[in-house]
Amino acid sequence: MEFRFYDPSNPATVTNGHLPHWEQENSTYFITWRTADSIPREKAQYWTRQREQWLRTHAINPTDPDWRKKVENLSEDLRRELRRFSRFLDDEMDSCHGECLLRDPDLSRVVADSLHHFDGERYLLGDFVVMPNHVHVLVGGMDRGSMQLQVTSWKRWTSLEINRRTGREGRLWQTESFDHLVRSQSAFERFRRYISDNPAKAKLREGEYVLWQRR
Template sequence: MQKHKKLPHIDADGYYQFVTFRTNDSIDAYIASLLTSTNLKSSHKQYKIDEYLDNSKNGAYLTGGVLTYLYDFLKTNDKTTYELISFVIMPNHLHILFKQIKPISQTIKSLKARSAKEINLLLEKSGKFWASDYYDKVIRDDEHFAKVYKYIQNNALKANLNINERFYSIYT
């Protein structure tokens, strides 16, 4: 059996990145087992995690006022933190497509830290809000870009959520 190592995050300044991160409370035993699995390719593992999270109520804080805040927050970082293409905010995770203008680790750390502080205030919570890790994938070509964009666009619809309040795109 071939073991799959955890792949490093790839910094590709000027390239498009597809990033997913989730709320800390969305990580349950099933997600934890997928995250530590060595039997699945990274992309297949992420697909199974997303599919599960789309139907899970664990850590589903990204609704109501938190959803409105996060939607506006992600848009206000356009041109300073990244060049935003699109995003979708699911109840317990989000997907974002952007062109990288800063190191990926710095971008994600900034987004998570600044948004977590405000979201915890909105929810009257404290402590860790976002899960530690994130999934990122450098976009390889136009076909890959289109596939990722369509995935982001359809994610809320697939989970029977209102796309108008959760999906953003520079193309709409």
């Protein structure tokens, strides 16, 4: 396996919707998911409404399950503009709202071990960081559908195991995850830097996070 980046001149499949979208196998993604209590509800709702309004302004229905695919047809300038909303949410997560259960090394290791489990078999694992209330990971070797199923599997298994270890009940992770198709080597390196810099940005101490970097 190797990390491959989106090549619009070499499509593999096409899906039809509001806009046609070429999708390729063996793509590379930057993925984020967060705990259910990681952002105060009012703030999460506010930025979600702002993002939905932006998407509708650019002829993308935010209720469409495939809206992220359509985003990839936008220009780089527009995609960069949309990423502002992710940065606002990231800043909120780095403020460590909620229980921040993953500050506990034993619990963050549950997440890290789950990411490593099928590395080289189902996917190629890139750099990742497990923060107190969210996860950032680079992963390659899958089409989007397989990637989304794998994220669901990671979240389901870690939720069950962490709830078992802590004696808690209920939802651990926010239902929605965020993914970005990595379009180039330079974008890949930018995401790697983002992952490695995240603990310092959130002012975490050693032992309050798990950072793994593929060599």
